[in-house]
Amino acid sequence: xxxxxxxxxxxxxxxxxxxxxxxxxxxxxxxxxxxxxxxxxxxxxxxxxxxxxxxxxxxxxxxxxxxxxxxxxxxxxxxxxxxxxxxxxxxxxxxxxxxxxxxxxxxxxxxxxxxxxxxxxxxxxxxxxxxxxxxxxxxxxxxxxxxxxxxxxxxxxxxxxxxxxxxxxxxxxxxxxxxxxxxxxxxxxxxxxxxxxxxxxxxxxxxxxxxxxxxxxxxxxxxxxxxxxxxxxxxxxxxxxxxxxxxxxxxxxxxxxxxxxxxxxxxxxxxxxxxxxxxxxxxxxxxxxxxxxxxxxxxxxxxxxxxxxxxxxxxxxxxxxxxxxxxxxxxxxxxxxxxxxxxxxxxxxxxxxxxxxxxxxxxxxxxxxxxxxxxxxxxxxxxxx
Amino acid sequence: xxxxxxxxxxxxxxxxxxxxxxxxxxxxxxxxxxxxxxxxxxxxxxxxxxxxxxxxxxxxxxxxxxxxxxxxxxxxxxxxxxxxxxxxxxxxxxxxxxxxxxxxxxxxxxxxxxxxxxxxxxxxxxxxxxxxxxxxxxxxxxxxxxxxxxxxxxxxxxxxxxxxxxxxxxxxxxxxxxxxxxxxxxxxxxxxxxxxxxxxxxxxxxxxxxxxxxxxxxxxxxxxxxxxxxxxxxxxxxxxxxxxxxxxxxxxxxxx
Numbered sequence: 056x057x058x059x060x061x062x063x064x065x066x067x068x069x070x071x072x073x074x075x076x077x078x079x080x081x082x083x084x085x086x087x088x089x090x091x092x093x094x095x096x097x098x099x100x101x102x103x104x105x106x107x108x109x110x111x112x113x114x115x116x117x118x119x120x121x122x123x124x125x126x127x128x129x130x131x132x133x134x135x136x137x138x139x140x141x142x143x144x145x146x147x148x149x150x151x152x153x154x155x156x157x158x159x160x161x162x163x164x165x166x167x168x169x170x171x172x173x174x175x176x177x178x179x180x181x182x183x184x185x186x187x188x189x190x191x192x193x194x195x196x197x198x199x200x201x202x203x204x205x206x207x208x209x210x211x212x213x214x215x216x217x218x219x220x221x222x223x224x225x226x227x228x229x230x231x232x233x234x235x236x237x238x239x240x241x242x243x244x245x246x247x248x249x250x251x252x253x254x255x256x257x258x259x260x261x262x263x264x265x266x267x268x269x270x271x272x273x274x275x276x277x278x279x280x281x282x283x284x285x286x287x288x289x290x291x292x293x294x295x296x297x298x299x300x301x302x303x304x305x306x307x308x309x310x311x312x313x314x315x316x317x318x319x320x321x322x323x324x325x326x327x328x329x330x331x332x333x334x335x336x337x338x339x340x341x342x343x344x345x346x347x348x349x350x351x352x353x354x355x356x357x358x359x360x361x362x363x364x365x366x367x368x369x370x371x372x373x374x375x376x377x378x379x380x381x382x383x384x385x386x387x388x389x390x391x392x393x394x395x396x397x398x399x400x401x402x403x404x405x406x407x408x409x410x411x412x413x414x415x416x417x418x419x420x421x422x423x424x425x426x427x428x429x430x431x432x433x434x435x436x437x438x439x440x
Numbered sequence: 441x442x443x444x445x446x447x448x449x450x451x452x453x454x455x456x457x458x459x460x461x462x463x464x465x466x467x468x469x470x471x472x473x474x475x476x477x478x479x480x481x482x483x484x485x486x487x488x489x490x491x492x493x494x495x496x497x498x499x500x501x502x503x504x505x506x507x508x509x510x511x512x513x514x515x516x517x518x519x520x521x522x523x524x525x526x527x528x529x530x531x532x533x534x535x536x537x538x539x540x541x542x543x544x545x546x547x548x549x550x551x552x553x554x555x556x557x558x559x560x561x562x563x564x565x566x567x568x569x570x571x572x573x574x575x576x577x578x579x580x581x582x583x584x585x586x587x588x589x590x591x592x593x594x595x596x597x598x599x600x601x602x603x604x605x606x607x608x609x610x611x612x613x614x615x616x617x618x619x620x621x622x623x624x625x626x627x628x629x630x631x632x633x634x635x636x637x638x639x640x641x642x643x644x645x646x647x648x649x650x651x652x653x654x655x656x657x658x659x660x661x662x663x664x665x666x667x668x669x670x671x672x673x674x675x676x677x678x679x680x681x682x683x684x685x686x687x688x689x690x691x692x693x694x695x696x
Contacts, residue, residue, distance in 0.1 A: 062508075062509060062512065063512075063632050063633065063635070063636055065509070066509070066512060066513060066516060066627060066632045066635075067629050067632050069474075069513075069627075070516075070626050070627050070628070070629065070632070073626060074626060102628060103626060103628045103629055104628050104629035104630040104631075105629065107629075107630075108629070112633070117629055117630060117633055127629075
């Protein structure tokens with residue numbers, strides 16, 4: 056078994072490492088306070104190519120495989136999670152519907168703009184009545200005089216207020232729902248009848264904005280059905296394929312944050328003196344550090360293996376991806392809890408980054424498929440034979 | 441313009457350096473190797489001159505195969521071509537010899553400017569650049585923080601003890617870059633993808649017709665002595681603390 060990282064990916068990781076250390080981490084607490092990423096940083100992220108990770112090279116992206124994308128996200132997640140989130144919905148769920156199922160004309164119009172970061176994309180599936188039960192959406196689309204009219208309300212949409220383009224899922228046949236009644240649309244923010252609703256206040260992920268999107272007779276051109284006319288009613292498949300692909304990168308983000316928490320904890324344990332010696336000399340603390348390190352090691356091996364497998368097969372690794380998302384995000388939750396414990400009172404203070412990681416990581420067990428949904432997917436894949 | 445930048449690959453400044461088993465080299469296990477940080481200023485400046493005046497930026501490195509990574513980083517930053525003088529035993533060689541070797545590879549490139557970092561952060565010698573300038577018969581302007589090109593004349597600024605020397609000469613010239621010359625760009629991700637397709641030529645000592653001719657060798661490498669632990673001055677009152685501090689400074693530290 057050879058786990059050597061290919062040279063060009065190793066160079067990318069090094070670039071991200073330096074960018075995080077020099078430009079992102081020094082402002083991570085400020086971004087937390089302001090709830091906003093400075094424009095100059097978004098521009099720097101564009102220049103580095105971070106918005107085009109997963110968009111094919113022919114459309115101006117980097118065309119990275121799963122391993123490359125995971126390595127970039129792992130490194131980018133060693134600071135405030137909002138930086139990763141700013142690019143991740145664009146690379147992931149926002150644009151992947153178009154990459155996977157878009158028509159040549161749709162790819163030509165949207166992908167180069169998304170790859171450069173000139174435009175960004177979000178993914179609008181979730182609704183008040185449709186979370187894990189994604190097929191229960193209420194938003195409708197009706198073909199009237201050659202264009203689609205969308206009506207309804209999406210919520211919890213990451214980067215919804217920053218995006219120029221949304222991949223929106225709506226009912227085109229209520230009787231069929233997931234079995235041929237849901238269609239995916241590309242909606243530009245300038246279309247009449249589209250608006251951004253409430254921007255939510257969250258437990259964490261400050262600097263990244265989650266909002267409602269409102270469709271009030273929103274007019275969408277007929278050609279904006281993802282995949283064209285033939286794909287009307289096939290949107291649920293597009294949604295599931297898109298989410299499958301995102302699971303590994305979500306796991307990579309949790310892993311990167313866990314690694315940073317381990318590093319912070321080791322440093323702190325070595326310099327924090329109680330009872331006349333550094334707390335790293337106490338077994339109670341050593342055991343926590345050892346547990347953190349071992350679980351991170353296990354998580355990294357399974358992530359890299361699944362990513363490698365996906366690149367090798369060139370197709371979805373459904374069961375493995377769900378296992379990896381489940382394990383890595385749950386692992387990161389345990390690591391974050393231990394990191395707060397190692398830091399003691401300091402781990403609970405807003406002036407120190409540990410409590411921020413703790414809050415931000417909580418989300419990774421919920422979005423893009425809760426831990427419970429991952430378990431259902433794993434069991435279903437395992438038992439179907 | 442033919443712009444050449446010489447690059448050394450060195451241990452990352454965050455790496456914990458351990459002395460090797462032979463006592464004359466460093467332990468190479470678990471070292472992360474990077475482009476010498478001062479060389480990055482050279483690459484950046486060459487790229488800026490190219491953007492302004494046109495030309496090609498060629499980066500040259502010497503050492504084991506792993507040096508490819510530092511050269512690829514420079515290509516990813518925007519350099520056009522790389523040359524690696526590959527030799528497994530070159531790390532730690534006499535810098536004057538390394539300079540002669542580099543000069544052999546650089547001469548056919550007909551350079552207008554040869555950039556170096558002002559020194560490498562591993563051995564702190566800063567000699568290879570002088571050796572190249574000598575071998576190629578070029579003037580050397582060292583430790584510069586600013587340069588201005590005007591036709592075939594170059595004017596540079598060099599900080600010295602609170603003042604600035606302004607020096608000028610005709611091209612071709614060998615320059616060594618100091619911190620402050622510029623802010624090096626990152627190797628962007630698209631740049632890294634493009635770098636894969638850029639030419640990287642590998643030469644051996646034999647290809648260049650050079651044999652090892654080191655005049656110095658490393659006799660020993662000693663780690664810095666371990667720092668003694670600090671001492672907390674004891675005492676109940678400020679007066680008592682002051683007396684004990686003064687006593688410690690006089691009798692133990694022997695500084696007053």
